[in-house]
Every structure is written in C-alpha cells, then in structure tokens.
Amino acid sequence: MMVEPGQLRLLALIERHGSLTAAAHVLQLTPAAVTQQVAKAERGWQVPLVVRGPRGATLTAAGALLASYGRTVEDALESAEEELAALLGHLSRRLRIGTFQAAALHLLPPALTTLRHRYPDADVSVVDVVSGTGADEIAAGPLDVAIVASWGTPLAPSPHVRAHPLLVDPMVVVLPDDHPLAAARPADAEIRLEELRDESWVSILAGHAAREQFHDAARTAGFTPSVRFETESYDVAQALVGTGIAVALVSRLALSHAPGTTHRELARPRPHRQLYAVTKNDAGLTPLADLLIDLLRDVARDITATWDAPSGGARPAPEPQLGA
Template sequence: MVVDPAQLRLLALIERHGSLTAAAHALRLTPAAVTQQVAKAERDWQVPLVIRGPRGATLTAAGALLASHGRTVEEASDRAEAELAALLGHLSLRLRIGTFQAAALHLLPPALTALRHRHPDADVSVIDVVSGRGADEISAGRLDVAIVASWGRPLTPPPHVRAHSLLSDPMVVVLPDDHPLATGQPADTELHLEQLRAESWVSILAGHAAREQFHDAAREAGFTPTVRFETESYDVAQALVGTGIAVALVSRLALTHAPGTTHRELARPRPYRQLYAVTKADASLTPLADMLIDLLRDVARDITATWEAPPREEQGSSNSPHGA
C-alpha cells in the first residue's frame, strides 16, 4: 500500500493529546472529520489503530508503532514550515538587478536611493548585463529585475517573463561643436538625417540592433552612410566625434556632452530605443521588484521632463555612460 504521511501524523497527534477532539483542534478540523480519517486509516492498514473510551482515545500497539513514525513526519513538517518562512523572508528582501551602463548611471541610482530609504535592510546586488541577455537571465532565475533596451521594435520576452515599459529614448545626432550644422543655426533646430548624407560616421558595431536601426533610418532618408569607425560604446563614439573626424547617432540617455561635441534633435519620425524593466511574470516572491519598477518609472518621467524643456547649448561633462 501507499503510505499516507498525513495518517501517521494524525496518529502522533492522537497519542500526544489523548483524544480525537484535541487532535482535530490541532489540525483545525472537526472531530467528525478526524473520526472519518481514523476509520479510513484502519481500513487502509487493515488493523485497529485507536481505542476510544470515555476518557479519550489511546492507540493500539499497531497505532503506537505508526505514531512513532508520525512524530518524525510532524517534526519534518515543522522544520519545513520554519525553513520556508525564513526563505520567503529572505526573498522578500532580495533584489538582484542587471542593467546596461547608461541605465545604471542615469535611471538606477535615484531609484535605488529611494528604495534604500524605504527598505534599508534590502539585500541589493547589481551586475552589468547586455540588453540581449537580460530576459534570458530573468528566465533562468539568476536576476530579479533586468533593465534592457529594444531598438525601434517592441520587446518580445520569452514565456513566463514580463516586460514593463520605462522610457522611450530618442536618438540624437552628435556633432563636432564647430560643425556648420551646429554653428550656423539655433541650438533648437531639428536636423533631418538626409542633411548628413555626406558625413563620415562613428557607428555601433555591425550585428547590433542599434547598427541595424541606424542603417534602416539612413536608407529611409535616401542614402547609405559612410561608416569610418565602429565601436560597441556610445562613450567611445562621442569621444571620436569630439576630435572632429565624424558624426554619430547616439541615444539621448547616453549623451556624455563630451568635450568638443554638441548634439541636435532629429526631426520626426526619429529613431528611438525603448527601455524596459524585465521580471518574471509571477514576481510575488520578490515584492521589491515591483517597488523598484515603480521607482524607475518615476525617475524616467523626471528624465523625460528635462528632455522636453527648452534646449540649451551643452557644456563639457565628465560623465561617461555606456549606451549600447
């Protein structure tokens, strides 16, 4: 026969409390339900297990033997309950975050500061993760939240993974600060990409979604860009633009205001990348993940508000976010 651990535990409780009524109370059942369970156990084991009397209930020799194993079941159940409570308590304070550098520099710090004020005992860790790997890290259970980007197309996460939209990050043109398109017209003048058809370009490496988006935008503008320099970093791209040898298409969030550069907005429709926070579809065991997403959205709204303010000519800055 298949041993039912619940029957063993029931017999151990009857032995401990000396009555079916007390055992029923411990199990949060009615006395009638316990009586039915005892009858079923005796049918299953095919031997009397409990002797009922005016002063309660005692066990037969067979019942006492099974009850000794029931005590082991009960002890294991108590340990399991305590260990699960400890685990859930730990998970409720744990937050493992993955992000790319521009988001780590501009989106994440204000959100983490606010989170720490609310939960100073939070167990937070942050690692660099390229956007293409973020959803996989969530799916594999190695991260609780990943901040990722998708260039021009909606993110389609794998099953059991949820994408929370944070920010639409437009692409801008970064120019040498002495470029005719920078010096010959007001700073709030929007450029059309076709105005830059004759330029040399610094671009993200071939094979990256940002590079594909750049070539698609150039093709729609009626030209094939002359890419002289390739890099995996928007930081490097802007540093090269500062030498005066090329121009670059860079995410607004990733602007470093590198010395020798300025930037101009593109006329609509402009290329953009969409930033997401990615979590498991069921994040109930990590409640800090939902809190962080709300805080990231607050930060994203603040950043967007500064972008919508009247533009002004940038000054040099030592910030160096990674945009890809």
C-alpha cells in the same frame, strides 16, 4: 498498501494530545472528519489503531508503532515551515538587478537611493548585462529585474517573462562643436538625417540592433552611411566625435556631453529605443522588484520632463520623494 503521511501525523497527534477532538483542533478539522480519517486508516492498514474511551483516546500497539513515524512527519513539517519562512524572509529583502551602461548611469541610481532609504536592510546587487540578453537571464533565473532596450520595435519576451515599459529614448545626432551645421543652426533646431549623407560616422558594432536601426534610418533618408569607426559604447562614440573626425547617432539617455561635442534633435520620424524593466511572471517572491519598477518609472518621468522642457529653460530632474 499506500502509506499516507497524513495518517501517520494524525496518529502522532492523537498520541500527543490524548483525544480525537484535540487532534482535530490542531488540524483545523471537525471531530467527525478526524473520526472518518481514523476509520479510513484502520481499513487501509487492516488493524485497529485507536481505542476510544470515556477519558479520551489511546493508541493500540499498531497505532503507537505508526505514530512513531508520524512524529518524524511532524518534525519534518515543522522544519519545512521554519526553513520556508526563513527563505521567504530573505527573498522579500533580496533584489538582484541587471542593467546596461546608460541605464546604470542615469536611470538606476536615483531609484536605488530611494529604495535604500525605505529599506535599509535590502540585500541589493547589480551586474552589467548586455541589453539583448537581459530577458533571457530573467527567464533563466539569476536576476530578479533586468533593464533592457528594444530598438524601434516592441520587446517580445518569452511567456515566462513580463516586460514593464519605462521610457522611449530618442536618438539624437552628436556633432563636433565646430561642425558647420552646429554653427549655422540654433541649439533647438532639428537636423534632417539626409543632411548628414556625406559625413563619416561612428556607429555601434555591426550585428547589434542599434546598428541595424541606424542603417534602416539612413536607407529611408536615401543614403548609405560611411561608417569609419565602430564601438559597443556610446561614450566611446561621443569621445571620437569630440576629436572632429566623425558624427554619431546616440541615445538621448546616453548623452555624455563629451568635450568638443554638441548635439541636435533629429527631424521626425526619429529613431528611438524603448526601455523596459523585465521580471519573471511569478515575481511575487521578490516584492522589492515591484517597488523598484515604480521608482524607475518615477525617474523616467523626471528625465523625459527635462527633454521636453523649452531650450534654455530646462530644469534639473527633481529627485524622487523619499519614503518614510
């Protein structure tokens, strides 16, 4: 015999409230539907379970026995509802973020400041992630939002992951401030990559997508770069350029204006990277993730507006409006 927990619960409700009509009200069913369910249970158990009378309904001995188990079902259901509500309440305030260095320094802080003003009780955590692994960590479950980058080609996440475009981050050339090209050109002049064919380079480590993009761009410009120094950090690359021993391609967002350096825009076509916020497709349990993405887009618009401002008249990025 197949035991249906719903039948046990129904008998417990009839016992508690003393009528089929009252049990029907609790279950949000019609009395006729409850009557049909009782008849089905009696056929299944092959024994009378409910005695109907002018003053309501009582249970037979068999019905009372089954109702005792129905009370267990009722208690379990109430506990499940309470614990689920607590879990959803926690998830609605929780936000676990993964990001790489440049985004953590320049993109995330204004967005988090606004979020904390709107939701002071938000449970926010931030961890460093390698950009290339952020989407995988979203799919695996540890993170709610990851800020990642794709060099030159659109991000192609797994079917369980959704990518939200944030900004296009162009590469610029960072030069020692006494470099002949820096001295001979105004600050708003563009440099063609082939003009740097004879330079020593600081580059991102081999095997990284940024390194592959750099070599592809150099190949298109007609030369093979002489990479003298390798690093995983744009900050380190710029510090080395400041010593005067090399030049580097650095993302516009990651410019640190290290002492002894200057930068120039590259002539088109410019290498670039695309920044994304990545979430699960079913991100509804963490509503703060959607808010963070909107705030990140606001910050991204402010940042790119400063990049597009005329040389010498660049305005500082305005802070996002704080919510009530």
